[in-house]
Amino acid sequence: xxxxxxxxxxVSALPExxxxxxxxxxxxxxxxxxxxLEAGSRVLLERGYERLSxxxxxxxxxxxxxxxxxxxxxxxxxxxxxxxxxxxxxxxFQLEQFGKLPAEATLLQALxxxxxxxxxxxxxxxxxxxxxxxxxxxxxxxxxLAARATDAAAGLRLLLEAHRAEVVVAxxxxxxxxxxxxxxxxxxxxxxxxxxxxxxxxLVREALxxxxxxxxxx
Amino acid sequence: xxxxxxxxxxVSALPExxxxxxxxxxxxxxxxxxxxLEAGSRVLLERGYERLSxxxxxxxxxxxxxxxxxxxxxxxxxxxxxxxxxxxxxxxFQLEQFGKLPAEATLLQALxxxxxxxxxxxxxxxxxxxxxxxxxxxxxxxxxLAARATDAAAGLRLLLEAHRAEVVVAxxxxxxxxxxxxxxxxxxxxxxxxxxxxxxxxLVREALxxxxxxxxxx
Amino acid sequence: xxxxxxxxxxVSALPExxxxxxxxxxxxxxxxxxxxLEAGSRVLLERGYERLSxxxxxxxxxxxxxxxxxxxxxxxxxxxxxxxxxxxxxxxFQLEQFGKLPAEATLLQALxxxxxxxxxxxxxxxxxxxxxxxxxxxxxxxxxLAARATDAAAGLRLLLEAHRAEVVVAxxxxxxxxxxxxxxxxxxxxxxxxxxxxxxxxLVREALxxxxxxxxxx
Amino acid sequence: xxxxxxxxxxVSALPExxxxxxxxxxxxxxxxxxxxLEAGSRVLLERGYERLSxxxxxxxxxxxxxxxxxxxxxxxxxxxxxxxxxxxxxxxFQLEQFGKLPAEATLLQALxxxxxxxxxxxxxxxxxxxxxxxxxxxxxxxxxLAARATDAAAGLRLLLEAHRAEVVVAxxxxxxxxxxxxxxxxxxxxxxxxxxxxxxxxLVREALxxxxxxxxxx
DNA sequence: GATGAATGAGTATTCATTCAT
DNA sequence: TATGAATGAATACTCATTCAT
Numbered sequence: 001x002x003x004x005x006x007x008x009x010x011v012s013a014l015p016e017x018x019x020x021x022x023x024x025x026x027x028x029x030x031x032x033x034x035x036x037l038e039a040g041s042r043v044l045l046e047r048g049y050e051r052l053s054x055x056x057x058x059x060x061x062x063x064x065x066x067x068x069x070x071x072x073x074x075x076x077x078x079x080x081x082x083x084x085x086x087x088x089x090x091x092x093f094q095l096e097q098f099g100k101l102p103a104e105a106t107l108l109q110a111l112x113x114x115x116x117x118x119x120x121x122x123x124x125x126x127x128x129x130x131x132x133x134x135x136x137x138x139x140x141x142x143x144x145l146a147a148r149a150t151d152a153a154a155g156l157r158l159l160l161e162a163h164r165a166e167v168v169v170a171x172x173x174x175x176x177x178x179x180x181x182x183x184x185x186x187x188x189x190x191x192x193x194x195x196x197x198x199x200x201x202x203l204v205r206e207a208l209x210x211x212x213x214x215x216x217x218x
Numbered sequence: 219x220x221x222x223x224x225x226x227x228x229v230s231a232l233p234e235x236x237x238x239x240x241x242x243x244x245x246x247x248x249x250x251x252x253x254x255l256e257a258g259s260r261v262l263l264e265r266g267y268e269r270l271s272x273x274x275x276x277x278x279x280x281x282x283x284x285x286x287x288x289x290x291x292x293x294x295x296x297x298x299x300x301x302x303x304x305x306x307x308x309x310x311f312q313l314e315q316f317g318k319l320p321a322e323a324t325l326l327q328a329l330x331x332x333x334x335x336x337x338x339x340x341x342x343x344x345x346x347x348x349x350x351x352x353x354x355x356x357x358x359x360x361x362x363l364a365a366r367a368t369d370a371a372a373g374l375r376l377l378l379e380a381h382r383a384e385v386v387v388a389x390x391x392x393x394x395x396x397x398x399x400x401x402x403x404x405x406x407x408x409x410x411x412x413x414x415x416x417x418x419x420x421l422v423r424e425a426l427x428x429x430x431x432x433x434x435x436x
Numbered sequence: 437x438x439x440x441x442x443x444x445x446x447v448s449a450l451p452e453x454x455x456x457x458x459x460x461x462x463x464x465x466x467x468x469x470x471x472x473l474e475a476g477s478r479v480l481l482e483r484g485y486e487r488l489s490x491x492x493x494x495x496x497x498x499x500x501x502x503x504x505x506x507x508x509x510x511x512x513x514x515x516x517x518x519x520x521x522x523x524x525x526x527x528x529f530q531l532e533q534f535g536k537l538p539a540e541a542t543l544l545q546a547l548x549x550x551x552x553x554x555x556x557x558x559x560x561x562x563x564x565x566x567x568x569x570x571x572x573x574x575x576x577x578x579x580x581l582a583a584r585a586t587d588a589a590a591g592l593r594l595l596l597e598a599h600r601a602e603v604v605v606a607x608x609x610x611x612x613x614x615x616x617x618x619x620x621x622x623x624x625x626x627x628x629x630x631x632x633x634x635x636x637x638x639l640v641r642e643a644l645x646x647x648x649x650x651x652x653x654x
Numbered sequence: 655x656x657x658x659x660x661x662x663x664x665v666s667a668l669p670e671x672x673x674x675x676x677x678x679x680x681x682x683x684x685x686x687x688x689x690x691l692e693a694g695s696r697v698l699l700e701r702g703y704e705r706l707s708x709x710x711x712x713x714x715x716x717x718x719x720x721x722x723x724x725x726x727x728x729x730x731x732x733x734x735x736x737x738x739x740x741x742x743x744x745x746x747f748q749l750e751q752f753g754k755l756p757a758e759a760t761l762l763q764a765l766x767x768x769x770x771x772x773x774x775x776x777x778x779x780x781x782x783x784x785x786x787x788x789x790x791x792x793x794x795x796x797x798x799l800a801a802r803a804t805d806a807a808a809g810l811r812l813l814l815e816a817h818r819a820e821v822v823v824a825x826x827x828x829x830x831x832x833x834x835x836x837x838x839x840x841x842x843x844x845x846x847x848x849x850x851x852x853x854x855x856x857l858v859r860e861a862l863x864x865x866x867x868x869x870x871x872x
Numbered sequence: 873g874a875t876g877a878a879t880g881a882g883t884a885t886t887c888a889t890t891c892a893t
Numbered sequence: 894t895a896t897g898a899a900t901g902a903a904t905a906c907t908c909a910t911t912c913a914t
Contacts, residue, residue, distance in 0.1 A: 029894085048355070050268035053887055064896045066890080075888065133409075136354055137266065151410055169427075173413075178424050180410050185403035191351075192371060192398050194392075205395050209387075213431025247877065271904060282879045284907080293905065484791070485905080486704035489908055500875045511909065566729075569845075570788055574700065578835025585845055605863075609849075614860050616846050621839035628807060628834050631827075642832050645823075650885085683898065708884060718900045720886080729884065879911080883904105890900080 049135040080142045083132040087148035107163035118187040153180040253279045267353040274333040298360045301350040325381035336405040371398045471497045485571040516578045519568040523584035543599035554623040591615040656787040689715045703789040734796045737786040741802040767795035807834040
């Protein structure tokens with residue numbers, strides 16, 4: 001779980017409640033916060049939201065329970081920060097991948113890159129992301145988190161715009177919604193978990209067939 | 219998610235652990251069990267698995283906590299029964315819908331019916347189903363429940379087989395996996411929740427475009 | 437655990453609360469009561485008083501929980517009956533053994549027989565007797581049970597009387613108390629459990645040395 | 655219940671599980687732990703292991719239930735600590751008494767001191783010790799506790815060794831086993847509770863008669 | 873008589889959060 | 894700032910006992 005460095009991608013600002021109580025102005029505090037987030041990720045991953053206990057997080061992070069409340073007003077806020085950090089990592093990862101794309105790339109090439117990139121991220125952080133999705137119910141207080149999901153789709157939307165000519169669908173927002181869900185469900189095991197027999201290459205091929213079929217069908 | 223082969227109702231028999239401790243032989247007992255399941259559904263819906271408390275269920279059902287244990291060995295078994303009942307309702311609903319389909323219906327017509335039926339069920343029980351899906355982590359002890367999900371996809375697979383000629387995809391299992399996930403993510407809000415602007419008719423149209431595009435694209 | 441047949445040994449009558457609610461006048465009832473006692477003994481043996489549950493006893497006995505209350509007003513009364521039955525078995529066993537003693541037997545021979553007989557009974561029902569002793573705290577309501585213990589010592593007292601000449605101790609009640617406790621603690625593992633290295637023959641020898649030393653010492 | 659001062663007598667060290675979770679480093683914590691042990695002793699005394707409830711202990715100690723778990727991982731560990739404290743008190747008391755013995759004391763004098771000391775301790779803590787003995791079934795996890803009982807007998811063994819010449823019995827381990835059980839059953843009411851008519855002086859005299867008779871008899 | 877469903881108080885343990893140090 | 898002791902409400906599950914059938 002790589003640290004989040006990419007504060008520059010700040011697509012949507014953190015809302016009041018999500019932001020740490022204090023700006024961790026000092027060296028030590030910064031370290032504490034990141035240790036807590038790191039520990040929290042681990043605990044969230046292995047126990048899920050309900051069974052994540054503040055005491056356990058503190059223990060894993062090597063700090064006292066009280067310290068958690070210096071930077072996060074409550075459990076939900078801590079988990080929100082964890083989830084947010086993960087969303088930022090995903091976005092950053094996508095951006096990084098897209099940076100490698102040649103300027104003259106076709107829509108299909110771009111989509112393939114996106115699918116592969118999602119698969120890679122899923123391999124790294126899939127289970128944590130699943131926990132994050134479950135935790136969302138308890139995080140309604142933090143609309144910024146929901147916004148992040150939309151942000152993620154924003155990349156796809158830009159792609160479709162850039163290749164407007166190849167897209168038969170009239171409403172790009174609609175197309176984005178449809179494809180984001182469809183692709184995500186394939187790469188992240190929506191209802192049906194991916195069978196062992198289904199390898200990455202096949203999955204990529206099918207995802208692209210689904211995508212391009214949709215974009216071209218009238 | 220249409221019938222498996224028309225087992226009439228009983229798609230897969232309940233395993234030992236899922237079945238209530240005692241067959242509720244008497245009038246009163248039957249009433250109690252259904253009151254408990256009903257109450258349990260409500261509580262599961264509003265609190266989710268972890269925060270569903272046996273005391274609360276008992277209270278809502280208007281029975282004593284001890285009574286719950288007459289019929290369910292533990293919390294997981296109670297929730298499994300709730301989830302199972304929901305799965306059966308979904309399957310039954312699908313079967314009922316498919317019964318209305320004319321014999322000479324095309325694949326597209328059948329798919330449309332399936333999508334509409336999923337949407338209707340989702341409107342009725344979507345949130346409960348979401349809770350059920352989350353609860354599955356705690357219900358590993360009840361393999362029959364996982365089997366139900368597969369059963370559900372089996373219907374789609376039968377549909378594709380029946381219209382083999384219209385399907386360009388070689389591997390039907392693969393196609394089933396892809397489409398089941400894609401359709402489910404659209405009808406049941408995968409990652410991206412359905413925006414208010416997206417009405418049922420549009421959603422059905424897009425789902426069919428996605429589906430038929432996929433099935434026809436080489 | 438052999439059935440108690442020896443009603444004739446009725447050394448002290450059962451007090452009001454200990455006696456079954458109803459005289460089991462009918463064949464079926466008699467069978468039920470003995471099945472319950474038998475089952476209760478097993479459950480008491482393996483779980484002890486506190487963890488003996490009426491439901492479990494009923495289950496093991498193959499009767500309904502309600503039936504237990506036809507014959508025993510509550511849990512304590514049931515256990516009291518079990519303990520009482522065991523006491524009677526012990527007494528009966530002792531009497532039976534003493535019946536084999538030749539008329540001209542010496543005190544030492546009689547004591548040896550008593551010790552051996554206690555050891556045999558201990559091997560058969562030692563653990564149950566231990567449970568019974570523990571249960572006594574809850575059975576204060578039934579003075580008859582405590583009386584049984586005294587009854588058991590009564591045999592020893594008779595022995596001492598019969599061999600008054602060989603006994604140096606003045607107060608026979610006192611001597612009975614001392615020896616009953618001492619012998620019992622050896623045969624039934626008082627504070628210190630019997631080490632594996634200590635075989636029956638050695639134990640008998642030492643018990644007799646202890647006994648006769650005491651009786652002869654001035 | 656006097657405080658345990660005599661850490662120097664540490665006959666066998668506490669095993670991992672028996673030790674409190676945290677060393678109560680602070681003033682407040684130390685007070686809490688001793689309040690809990692004190693309260694626990696009272697509750698154990700009046701209810702026994704099974705009916706000792708953590709809530710009750712907390713209530714009597716004037717702390718919250720949660721606090722109990724700061725220092726004891728579970729109920730068994732709490733009771734083990736209570737039992738252990740009592741064992742240490744007994745041992746300390748014995749040692750203290752023996753300290754008063756003149757160097758040239760005879761075996762009989764030493765035994766008399768031991769019996770009197772056991773009687774005194776029994777008068778103070780007899781019922782609690784009885785509860786402790788019962789509780790042992792649930793404390794199998796803490797072998798150190800069982801070891802304490804052996805430790806107690808070790809004193810007697812040393813006595814016999816020191817006066818080897820006065821002891822006719824060949825096997826000292828055997829003699830220790832026999833006498834420890836016999837004496838304990840007299841001082842602590844083995845099977846037969848001590849009758850009101852039996853005063854301390856008589857009991858001491860009889861115990862010594864039993865003991866010395868045994869040691870001298872061939 | 874016998875049943876067994878129903879009760880509801882009782883229990884060990886966890887955990888988010890607070891606050892004195 | 895940071896700590897970690899203390900809190901007390903919450904929770905799954907058990908069980909003696911009752912009573913309608």
